[in-house]
């Protein structure tokens with residue numbers, strides 16, 4: 448699929464996930480063949496004020512692969528300014544967040560709250576598109592709640608304002624991350640616009656990816672929670688969409704080897720204290736399903752040295 452002039456090697460896109468898709472995890476997702484990797488959402492205001500933590504979040508140096516950086520905000524001018532900064536840093540695609548359900552975000556009319564303000568949403572998209580040369584995309588939900596489902600309207604506005612693609616997460620803001628994603632809204636959006644549509648929500652297996660493509664006619668699929676502790680899902684979905692191929696599930700040795708490499712890279716990038724804090728949730732995901740997982744998780748949460756964590760992971764094989 449193409450996003451503007453950018454041709455992706457495959458239509459399997461990995462989602463932006465705050466606190467999760469940092470540089471180390473993005474490198475892993477790319478190594479699994481992700482057609483486009485997304486960074487964590489960053490605030491327009493924090494970017495324009497040069498906030499140090501935000502600039503750290505945006506450490507995309509050396510990431511030559513198709514990389515999407517997502518920004519959130521509610522003011523067209525500030526969003527445009529933020530987009531210019533993100534483009535200068537080297538993002539290949541800029542995504543506008545219209546899906547985040549968090550109260551502290553929607554309170555400021557940011558994230559999914561923009562779906563309740565279609566005119567403002569359109570102004571933001573137009574302002575960002577006009578400010579940068581790179582393709583601009585919009586990630587939205589089905590709507591705010593079941594009584595105000597308007598993904599079609601927002602997608603049509605996005606298309607009119609020059610967006611290169613839209614991603615549709617088949618849940619309302621009201622649902623947060625619970626319940627089943629409604630893929631029929633993805634199909635209806637696909638029928639309503641000519642720009643590429645990326646489907647999102649509940650891809651837990653490679654088969655789900657294929658089923659979503661078939662059921663909705665979407666141009667690409669976006670994987671989110673399914674890849675936590677299981678980045679192989681990306682590789683499997685790429686293979687499944689290419690030729691229906693099945694890939695064997697990684698055995699424990701392979702999983703632990705990746706967990707250790709992930710840990711080492713995070714510590715290299717963030718230091719031991721921050722790195723270990725960041726890795727605890729990932730390690731809990733990597734060990735999911737193994738015997739005694741809950742006891743091991745407690746142990747992981749007590750360990751403060753990389754060497755000790757590494758030893759523990761090795762001992763599980």
Ligand SMILES: Cc1cc2nc3c(=O)[nH]c(=O)nc-3n(C[C@H](O)[C@H](O)[C@H](O)COP(=O)(O)O)c2cc1C
Nearest residue numbers: 462463464465487488546586616648649650671672
């Ligand atoms: C911990 C977490 C962080 C997320 N961060 C972002 C984000 O920064 N930007 C965004 O657009 N969506 C974010 N999402 C939403 C996902 O990108 C995705 O739309 C959602 O999880 C639905 O897909 P899934 O059912 O496959 O998980 C986040 C989701 C989770 C669970």
